[in-house]
Amino acid sequence: MNDMVTTSAKVQPAATGRSLLRPSTEPLGWLRSEIDRLFEDFGVPVRSAFDFGMRSLVPMPALEMxxxxxxxxLTAELPGLSEKDVxxxxxxxxxxxxxxxxxxxxxxxxxFMLSERRYGAFERQIALPKDVDPDAIKAQVKDGVLTVTLAKDKKAEAKVRKIQVQKA
Structure with a gap:
């Protein structure tokens, strides 16, 4: 009978307080360490819009409205991108x-010869406020910052109806 033994050795905790695991050379040990890393990284924000490191999470640009x-x-940080890239x-x-x-x-x-390739892609969707005029939206990129101007439609009024609360 061939028993497969997998081990992972703990290394010093990272600056984030998470432990770093040295994956086993066995296939199941590697899979186990990748699953552990996935759960450790869950909810950890990405450091930049294009973090080409070992992260498995999809990077998202920081937004402000x-x-x-x-x-x-609406502004979004897109370092290194031009208007042709967005x-x-x-x-x-x-x-x-x-x-x-x-x-x-x-x-x-x-x-020697050194050749490196890097690739990063993102997509964000934002629900627009009801009073935005979709025909008057303008956008520009300057110094790695995307600015989208969402003009308000003067005719679109907020529909607010007060509801009378009655005694049962």
Whole structure:
């Protein structure tokens, strides 16, 4: 009978307080360590919009939405992206923006050659407030920050109805 033994050795805790596991060389040991890492990483925010490290979570850009008098202003941090790398759509009261970044670098020296490729993609969907005019949405990218201006529709009033509470 062939028994498979899997082991994982604990290493010093990381700065985040989570333990780092050295995966076993056995296939089931590797799978176990990957599952443990997945649960340890659950809910941990990604450090940047394009974290090309060992993370398995999909990176999401940081967002901020401000209500000005005539419009809403949505900003998203997209370091290293230009207007050609970002796509924005609006349909059924939902604003969708997506993008991708591809980097390739190659370095040749006397005794070696180094070639690296990096890829990162994201998509975010935001439910728009009812008073946004979808035909007047404008967007621009400057210095790695996407700014989407969502003009308010003057004719769209907030529908508020007060409901009388009665004694039963």
């Amino acid at each position: 401000v209500d000005d008098d005539d419009a809403y202003r 796509e924005i759509k609006v349909a059924d009261g939902v604003l969708t923006f997506s993008g991708e970044k591809k980097e390739t670098s190659e370095r040749k020296e006397k005794d």
